[in-house]
Amino acid sequence: MTLSWRAILLILSILLMPKSFASSDSEGVSSLGEPMSPSQWQFAVAVGWGEKSNPLFDYDDIPVYVLPSVAWYGERAFFDNGAIGYTLWDGYDYSINLIGGFGDDAGWFNRWDPSNLFIGGLSGGSPAPATDMSTKFSRTPASSETEPSYNLKDRKLTYMGGGEVNWYTSMGNWRALIMQDILNVHNGQIAMLSWYNYWQIMKLRVDLTLSLNWKSSQLVDYYYGISADEASWGSPTYDGRGTFSPTIELDFSYPITKKLELLLLGRYTRFGAGIADSPLLKEDNSFGVFFGAAYRF
Amino acid sequence: MRVHLALASVLLSPMLHADSLPADKPTLEVWPQICVAVPETPCKLDLQLKWRGTSHNRICILSDNAQFTRWCNDSNAVHSLTLNITTDKDIQFEMVDPETNRIIADAKFRVTQLSEPQKRRRYRNPWSLF
Numbered sequence: 001m002t003l004s005w006r007a008i009l010l011i012l013s014i015l016l017m018p019k020s021f022a023s024s025d026s027e028g029v030s031s032l033g034e035p036m037s038p039s040q041w042q043f044a045v046a047v048g049w050g051e052k053s054n055p056l057f058d059y060d061d062i063p064v065y066v067l068p069s070v071a072w073y074g075e076r077a078f079f080d081n082g083a084i085g086y087t088l089w090d091g092y093d094y095s096i097n098l099i100g101g102f103g104d105d106a107g108w109f110n111r112w113d114p115s116n117l118f119i120g121g122l123s124g125g126s127p128a129p130a131t132d133m134s135t136k137f138s139r140t141p142a143s144s145e146t147e148p149s150y151n152l153k154d155r156k157l158t159y160m161g162g163g164e165v166n167w168y169t170s171m172g173n174w175r176a177l178i179m180q181d182i183l184n185v186h187n188g189q190i191a192m193l194s195w196y197n198y199w200q201i202m203k204l205r206v207d208l209t210l211s212l213n214w215k216s217s218q219l220v221d222y223y224y225g226i227s228a229d230e231a232s233w234g235s236p237t238y239d240g241r242g243t244f245s246p247t248i249e250l251d252f253s254y255p256i257t258k259k260l261e262l263l264l265l266g267r268y269t270r271f272g273a274g275i276a277d278s279p280l281l282k283e284d285n286s287f288g289v290f291f292g293a294a295y296r297f
Numbered sequence: 298m299r300v301h302l303a304l305a306s307v308l309l310s311p312m313l314h315a316d317s318l319p320a321d322k323p324t325l326e327v328w329p330q331i332c333v334a335v336p337e338t339p340c341k342l343d344l345q346l347k348w349r350g351t352s353h354n355r356i357c358i359l360s361d362n363a364q365f366t367r368w369c370n371d372s373n374a375v376h377s378l379t380l381n382i383t384t385d386k387d388i389q390f391e392m393v394d395p396e397t398n399r400i401i402a403d404a405k406f407r408v409t410q411l412s413e414p415q416k417r418r419r420y421r422n423p424w425s426l427f
Contacts, residue, residue: 069423080421
C-alpha cells in the first residue's frame, strides 16, 4: 500500500514538474507552445500505421496511414491543421483567440469527412461506413429483441466558430474553448477545458493532454439522436442530451534527424451518457493509435 | 553562402579621413566600423587599421579579440594593418607605446546583430489524432 502511494506521488510530481525541466531543443516540427516563424508555412507528413475506432454500429474503424500537418501563423491570423484563428491577445501568461474549425462528429458517419482527411486514404483502407449517408442501419439485437433498424438521414458536417483562452503556467498549459455552429446545421455548441504538458527525457518528447469536452443537446441530438421517421416500427427513438466526455491523449516523439522523427500517438475518449446511451453506439468510447515516421519539409 | 550575407551588409559607414583631423593628435582608425551580422552567422571580413599623427618610432596594437591580441610595427614607415577577422562581437583596438605601455589612441569595431524575426507560439499539437 505504501509503495502504491509512493508511485502515485512520483507520477504526480512528474506531471507537475516545472517547465524548465521540460524545455525542448527539438528542431523538428514546432510543437504546441513552441515558436513558429511568422508568415511561413510549415508542412510535415507522418506515414505509418494507425487506427481510429468507430463507436457506431455498422461503421468500420478508420485506418490511419498518413497524417499531414500544415500550419501557418501570421502576425495575428493563423491556420493550424484545419483550425483557423485570429489572435486578439498574445501575452506571456495567456492568449485569447477567435477560433473556427470543422466539427468532428460527422466524421463517424462519413469516411471522407475533413476530420478524417488524409487518414488512410492514400494507402487504401476500407471506407468507414458500410453504406454511406442515408444509411440502412441495424444493431446487433439482444437474443430476445427484434433487431432494430434505422434509416438514418444525412448527418451533415458543419463549421464551428467561437473563442478560446490559453493560460500558460510553469506546470502546464490550460485551454478553455467555446464554439457555436455557425452554419445553422444543428445550432449546437461545444465547450472544452484541457490541460497540456510535455516532458523532454533525453531526446524523447512526451506530450500529455487531458481534456473535458461538453457538447450541447442540440449537437448530440443531431448526430446521435434517432427521430421517429428514422426508426422502423418497433425500433427505439432517442433524444440526445448535453453531455461531458473526457479524453486523454499521450504522444511520444523521438527525433532521428533534424527533419525526421518517430511518432507514437495514442488517444482515448469516453463518451458521456448523452452520447453513449444512443442506440447508434456499440461502444461508449473511442480510441486511436498511430505509429510512424514524420518528415518536416 | 550565409557568410557573404554578413559581408554584404558590412560597409555601413565610410572611413574617416585622417586629413580632417588635427595633425598633432594620434589617431587609430578601423574600417569598416560596423558589421551587421545575420543571426547565427558571425561577421567574416578584412579589417583595415590605419594610424596617423604619432611621433613614436614603434607602436603596438592590442585588441580584446583572441584572434588578434598584439601586433607591433617594425618601422615607423608602416601606418596600416589588415586583419582577417571572424567575429560576432565588438572588438576594441588600442594603439600603445611599447616602451611605456601608454595608450596612444583607440578604435572600436562594432558588430550589430540583425534581430530575429518575432516568433509566435503555436496553439495546436501538430500530431494530434483526430
